[in-house]
Amino acid sequence: MITIKEIAQKAGVSATTVSNVLNGNTGKVSLPIREKIEAILVQENYAPNMGAHILARKNSRTVGVIIFMEPRGDETVLEDPFSSTILGAIEAELHSNGYYMMLLSTSDKDEVFRLSSAWKLAGLILLFVPKELIRSLQKKILSPTVFVDSNIRESLPGCLSVGLEDYAGGYKMGRYLISMGHREIVFVANDNSEDCSDYNRFSGFQKAFEDEGLILNNDHFIPLSMNRSQRIDFYDRLATKPFPYSCIAFSADYYAVEAINRFQEQGRDIPADISVSGFDDNIYSRIIRPRLTTVHQDVRKKGTSAVNLLIRAIEKGEPQEFHEYLPVRLEIRDSVGRI
Amino acid sequence: MITIKEIAQKAGVSATTVSNVLNGNTGKVSLPIREKIEAILVQENYAPNMGAHILARKNSRTVGVIIFMEPRGDETVLEDPFSSTILGAIEAELHSNGYYMMLLSTSDKDEVFRLSSAWKLAGLILLFVPKELIRSLQKKILSPTVFVDSNIRESLPGCLSVGLEDYAGGYKMGRYLISMGHREIVFVANDNSEDCSDYNRFSGFQKAFEDEGLILNNDHFIPLSMNRSQRIDFYDRLATKPFPYSCIAFSADYYAVEAINRFQEQGRDIPADISVSGFDDNIYSRIIRPRLTTVHQDVRKKGTSAVNLLIRAIEKGEPQEFHEYLPVRLEIRDSVGRI
DNA sequence: CTGTTAGCGCATTCAA
């Protein structure tokens, strides 16, 4: 409401001087004047007009956080505590660094471009972008961008990313399942691309089998339907005697828990009839019975890492390319039995 | 990147004309020219400079969504599927109506004011604002505002809100518990204000008891700690023999599930030793064993209702005051036993 | 150290 000009009047100085204290252009303003202006600023609860700021500075101190998926797609993604946990962490970290946060869910590359361009975004955090789309997205986007959970494995010039040690996670779980005597397992993924982090996890499983002289071929990688009732049908087939697999390994706790629930409704005993493993270690994996054996990841850390990486890139232009892989660890609980 | 002026050049017209087709000022532009401009617009993937737009129009077509709580407060709020479900619903609805969404978590009234003023927000959606703060917030905010889950019960001039039939929900659950023979119950809330929706739910319980000639006094309303280990201690006290209550009624599934988990770890049998009820009907209430008896609410609906109400207020200035109370229904499952 | 000035891109008068 109140403008720089009015503040300047009250303080008996020019608008430029006020602008200078506002922008921390200290050294250009004498201390007494600066203090006087600062006092008026808080007293009036001054709020800058971001429109004018963007126009003059070509930069909005705003970060766009994009959930890269169909807005009306699989809404269960949002029922997974993962989403709000990482969004909350991102928001808190941006906030404490003085950035605004714009939230958008889309799978339209042009829309991402338009957002970043319209708002002169300082940076972008993109969640769940399939790796094969990164290149074309980067060509459109002007500001620093961090990709979260895009499963980048090799060098990608000019790309910043935060992900997980997916392969190691799969490997650890794979070895554990083998050590428990499982040979007939299937990996159930919630993403179907061969380039997704789910597939990376699966590759870890494959390596674990290979190390034991066993084989886990690609037929054992099964993408899950995004439609709930189709998933239920699928679970039912897995739980039909004779059970085709001794263990079902899920790429997300959310679906592991959903499946356990269904298996039990069908009268199956977990893990006596079928073993189940997850990935994420969300709160509910500890709450379900049997407690879920899973791979732990630190979701909040993922969010704060993404923000910190982005801010370094924005403010220092520092890492040209950087890929952070957060560690995972096996959480052995009760849903995997010994054969 | 590309500006109106450049588009105008390409089309051989003035910037004003382009601006007119952009703003749907049809009738001011001849059809052939309009079509020509529109073609160039999409071809160039034109994105308006929102800075200039805000400056000229004093309105940003942006809605601020504010989670009204300490940024570093109780982070479990964000692990509750409720949060991401409602945020996702709000985002999708805003998006499909052509609004941008700004997300902020704070409990600082001045910051809310500054946000709305800096960005010339078209409207605001505030989640979890305690009722007693609404007045002072409204004084600061300039744009239409919808309060979600603020437990407004009587008329509040100039206020728009979306909430739940909390009282009815409490009443229904109360009657059910009584019908199952429970007399010694306690209501465990995650909010401690006497003005919160939790208390409203509790009042419904009280009424149910009263209707049966029983008494449930205020000592039976217990606010929960925001600190996890303190909560666990509290659960342990509830599960110490002789059990002080036959049924623990929670104001949120999240905590009900947390408690059941702890009770079971302590070797208690639910519902044989203690009955538990929830409120929300989130997915995990169906997944836990025993399945949770709870009160259902439609979280997505809450989000879309808030957005639609807000948009009506923004675009038509229509409802001066309006309070929507979404219905609830009892979900009888297995966590409440018969005494 | 402080003030003057120009210009950012757009919507909106007002003239033509």
Next chain:
DNA sequence: TTGAATGCGCTAACAG
């Protein structure tokens, strides 16, 4: 039906 001129609030040269 179209165009030229003005101003929104701020930053950044530049001048003093």
